[in-house]
Amino acid sequence: MNHDLVIIGAGPGGYIAAIRAAQLGLNVACIEKERMLGGTCLRVGCIPSKALLESSELYKEAEHTFKDRGINVGSLSLDLEKMLSQKDRTVKTMGGGIDSLFKKNKITRYSGHATITAPGKVSVDNGEEKTELEAKYILIATGSEPSTLPGIELDGDRVGTSTEALSYDQVPKHLVVIGGGVIGLELGAVWSRLGAKVTVLEYLDRILPTTDFEIAKEAQKIFEKQGIEFQLGCRVTGVKANRKTCDVEIADAKSIRCERVLVAVGRRPNTENLGLAEIGIALDKRGFIPVNDHYETAVKGIFAIGDVIGGAMLAHKAEDEGVAFSERLVTGYGHVNYDAIPSVAYTNPEIAAVGKTEEQLKEEGIEYRKGVFPFMANGRARAMGQTEGKVKMLADKQTDRVLGVHILGPRAGDLIAECAVAMEFGASSEDIARCCHAHPTLAEAVKEAALAVDKRALNF
Known part of the structure; x- marks a missing residue:
C-alpha cells in the first residue's frame, strides 16, 4: 500500500499529526498495535488518572467538607468498582472519538507492530499476516513506557507501575510510592483520599524535582497535612513481593512492609524493535531518537516527535510537535515555542x-x-x-x-x-x-x- 505519510503510533503526537496532515491534503496512514487509539495518555495515563482524581476528590469532599457547607450526605460508602467503571467509560468514549476523527479525515489505520525496513518502507505485523507499506515520509511517534529501578521486578500485581495503580481492585491498606514526581503524587493522592496509607519514597532531597523549589516545598507541606508521608533522600535497593504483602528495602534504613508498591520513577522512550539500528538511526545515551530542528532523524524522510525525542514528556508537547511537523512538511512552516x-x-x-x-x-x-x-x-x-x-x-x-x-x-x-x-x-x-x-x-x-x-x- 502506498501513502504520502505513514505514522507509527496513535498517541497524542501521532494521531494529531495524522489529522493535521490529512487536513493539509496528504494521504495518511497510522499504525497502532493497541486496539484503542489514543496511546498511553488516553488508555492508561492522562485521562483515566484524571477521572480517578476527580472521583476521589469528590469522595473526600463528601466525607470531610460538605458538612461545613450545610450539606449532609448521611452514610457514605465507596463503590470502587463503579468508580473504576466510570473511568473506563470515559476512556472508551474518547477512544471512539479518535476513531471517528480518523474516519472523518480519511486516515487509514493499520493494526499491529511496525518495523521500518528501509527508508520509505514499513512492515506491519498483526500476528496473523504482514502488510508492507510504502511512503514518502515516515513519522515515529511511539511514545514512552514506565521505567523501573535495579533490584525491582515488576510483577503487574503487588509491584506495578501507573498502569496497575489505575485499576487496583481494592483500596490498599498501605501503598508505597517509589518516586516523588507528578505521576507518583497524583496516583498516591487518589488512593490516599480513598483510605490508603500512602508513603512516598524519593531519592532526592525534595519532591517534584523540575518544579520551582518554593512551590514544591509548600506543596509538600500541604500533602503532609492531607496524610501522605514522605521519606526524602531515600535510596530503594529492592522490593520483595510476598503473597499478600511487599517488603521495600531501603539503603541504610529499615525496610517497609506494605500491601502494594507503585514504581513511579519516570518514563523511557519506546524505541525497541522498530528497526532503527538496521536503517542507520542511532539512539542517544538515554535511548532517545536524535532529530534536527525539523524533527528529521539521521535518515532522510524519517522523522520523530513526542516522548521518543526527549524533552518534556507531556501529551500537549507531543501534540504541538505533531502539528508543527505536519505543517512544515506541507507548507514549509511549523514551530513550537519550548519556552x-x-x-x-x-x-x-x-x-x-x-x-x-x-x-x-x-x-x-x-x-x-x-x-x-x-x-x-x-x-x-x-x-x-x-x-x-x-x-x-x-x-x-x-x-x-x-x-x-x-x-x-x-x-x-x-x-x-x-x-x-x-x-x-x-x-x-x-x-x-x-x-x-x-x-x-x-x-x-x-x-x-x-x-x-x-x-x-x-x-x-
Whole structure:
C-alpha cells in the first residue's frame, strides 16, 4: 500500500499529526498495535488518572467538607468498582472519538507492530499476516513506557507501575510510592483520599524535582497535612513481593512492609524493535531518537516527535510537535515555542507552571523581579474554601518580560493557560496587570501577582 505519510503510533503526537496532515491534503496512514487509539495518555495515563482524581476528590469532599457547607450526605460508602467503571467509560468514549476523527479525515489505520525496513518502507505485523507499506515520509511517534529501578521486578500485581495503580481492585491498606514526581503524587493522592496509607519514597532531597523549589516545598507541606508521608533522600535497593504483602528495602534504613508498591520513577522512550539500528538511526545515551530542528532523524524522510525525542514528556508537547511537523512538511512552516509549554500536576491543590523556575534564572545569571500573591487573599478562593497556595510570577528586571509563572492552588491547570498565552506573545508583567480580570475569579490572583512584581498588589 502506498501513502504520502505513514505514522507509527496513535498517541497524542501521532494521531494529531495524522489529522493535521490529512487536513493539509496528504494521504495518511497510522499504525497502532493497541486496539484503542489514543496511546498511553488516553488508555492508561492522562485521562483515566484524571477521572480517578476527580472521583476521589469528590469522595473526600463528601466525607470531610460538605458538612461545613450545610450539606449532609448521611452514610457514605465507596463503590470502587463503579468508580473504576466510570473511568473506563470515559476512556472508551474518547477512544471512539479518535476513531471517528480518523474516519472523518480519511486516515487509514493499520493494526499491529511496525518495523521500518528501509527508508520509505514499513512492515506491519498483526500476528496473523504482514502488510508492507510504502511512503514518502515516515513519522515515529511511539511514545514512552514506565521505567523501573535495579533490584525491582515488576510483577503487574503487588509491584506495578501507573498502569496497575489505575485499576487496583481494592483500596490498599498501605501503598508505597517509589518516586516523588507528578505521576507518583497524583496516583498516591487518589488512593490516599480513598483510605490508603500512602508513603512516598524519593531519592532526592525534595519532591517534584523540575518544579520551582518554593512551590514544591509548600506543596509538600500541604500533602503532609492531607496524610501522605514522605521519606526524602531515600535510596530503594529492592522490593520483595510476598503473597499478600511487599517488603521495600531501603539503603541504610529499615525496610517497609506494605500491601502494594507503585514504581513511579519516570518514563523511557519506546524505541525497541522498530528497526532503527538496521536503517542507520542511532539512539542517544538515554535511548532517545536524535532529530534536527525539523524533527528529521539521521535518515532522510524519517522523522520523530513526542516522548521518543526527549524533552518534556507531556501529551500537549507531543501534540504541538505533531502539528508543527505536519505543517512544515506541507507548507514549509511549523514551530513550537519550548519556552511556553505549560506543565500541570493534578494534585489538590493543583500545581502548574510555564517558563523558567527561580532556580534556573539564578543559575543562568538572569536578573529578575518576583511577584507573589496568595490564594487566601482571593475572594473566589475564599468562597470555594480552597485558599492554600499562591501565584508566583518572575519577570526580567530590565524589560519586565514574563520569564516564568508558577501556581500552587485551585484550578492552577486552567489558570496557567493565560500565562502561557502571555509568554507566547512576549508579554510583560505590566501587560497582565493592566488587563481587566472578572471579579470574583481565581484569575484575579494572576493579575495580583503581576501587580506584585512592581510591588503594587491591591488586595494583599
